[in-house]
Amino acid sequence: MSTLHVLSHSPFTDSRLDSCLRICGAEDAILLCGDGAYGLQNAALQGKGVKVFVLAEDSQARNLPLPDWADSVDYPGFVQLCVDYDKVNTWL
Amino acid sequence: MSKSLLVISRQAPWSGPSAREALDIVLAGGAFDLPIGLLFMDDGVFQLASDQNARAVQQKDLGANLQALELFGIDDVFACNHSLEVRGLNAPASAQGLGSDAIAHLLDRYDQVITL
Amino acid sequence: MNTLTVGARCLELDKDGYLVDLNDWSVDVANALAAAEGLALTPAHWEILELLRGFYAEFQLSPATRPLIKYTALKLGPEKGNSLHLNKLFNGTPAKLAAKLAGLPRPTNCL
CATH class of the missing domain: 3.30.1420 (Dissimilatory Siroheme-sulfite Reductase; Chain: A; domain 1)
Structure with missing residues (x-):
């Protein structure tokens, strides 16, 4: 069973991303949105082998370059991800 | 067959409503006989510390409430070992300690997850 | 009011x-x-009300029906800890009515 983890808090002020990476399964993926998009600047996400998506408008608003280890999705893409994964875990 | 639910409670007990809300979801689910699991991680493990005094901050005794989980049919109560260790807490008797890999597998076992 | x-x-x-x-x-x-509520309390009622007050003192919450049955069975035995006995005593809604009579808050997880 795969899980899409949705993170909307900056990883530089908050432990959600660290905790998420610790318990992330091999089939899981992470979607960054809101201040969670700053995760693109965080070395912790690099080379973890976990699939990373970012909501395009949030990375654009923050002028964050898209690294080669992440994919950008729009809102319809976000919805499609929610359908593709068995469940969604939003780190409120 | 009703869907199983894992609730991850990761906020400390007294600073906001999250810990209480996570417990309310679990108790409501238990009352409806849902297959339900509760995992304490990050600051959520502070909820498990013994001899806290809710009255000192004019709140209801969350620790006493947690003791009722078994009567509400909630037998699957877990705590994140890593979160306990970095906070200098011992594994509590009321929750089963799990390593990070075991938690990843735990997520797989449930149909739905709510993290508060 | x-x-x-x-x-x-x-x-x-x-x-x-x-x-x-x-x-x-x-x-x-x-x-x-x-x-x-149109109810005259008998010793059988009082036994449950006292049990409920004990439950609240221990757990700081009012039980929903299932935990109430479980707790009653644990403390008073299965011949009292079952839905038939409790429903008969408290007009079919034991969790809500017994909590009310015992002076506890409405069970929050009992919709």
Whole structure:
């Protein structure tokens, strides 16, 4: 069973991303949105082998370059991800 | 067959409503006989510390409430070992300690997850 | 505002008829609350009300039906800890009505 983890808090002020990476399964993926998009600047996400998506408008608003280890999705893409994964875990 | 639910409670007990809300979801689910699991991680493990005094901050005794989980049919109560260790807490008797890999597998076992 | 008059005292009730201040509770208050529900309390009722007050003292919450049955069975045995016995005593809604008469808050997880 795969899980899409949705993170909307900056990883530089908050432990959600660290905790998420610790318990992330091999089939899981992470979607960054809101201040969670700053995760693109965080070395912790690099080379973890976990699939990373970012909501395009949030990375654009923050002028964050898209690294080669992440994919950008729009809102319809976000919805499609929610359908593709068995469940969604939003780190409120 | 009703869907199983894992609730991850990761906020400390007294600073906001999250810990209480996570417990309310679990108790409501238990009352409806849902297959339900509760995992304490990050600051959520502070909820498990013994001899806290809710009255000192004019709140209801969350620790006493947690003791009722078994009567509400909630037998699957877990705590994140890593979160306990970095906070200098011992594994509590009321929750089963799990390593990070075991938690990843735990997520797989449930149909739905709510993290508060 | 709902009120209940017991002797010379006038007690405040919430919209569902539960005591607003749990400290207002007494045996006389329980009898008055029961009378308002058309119920005369017998020793069999009192046994459950005392059990509920013990439950609240221990866990700081009012039990929903299933935990109430489980706890009653644990403390008083299965011949009392079952839905038939409790439903008969408390007009078919033991968790809500017994909590009310025992002076506890409405069970929050009992929809």
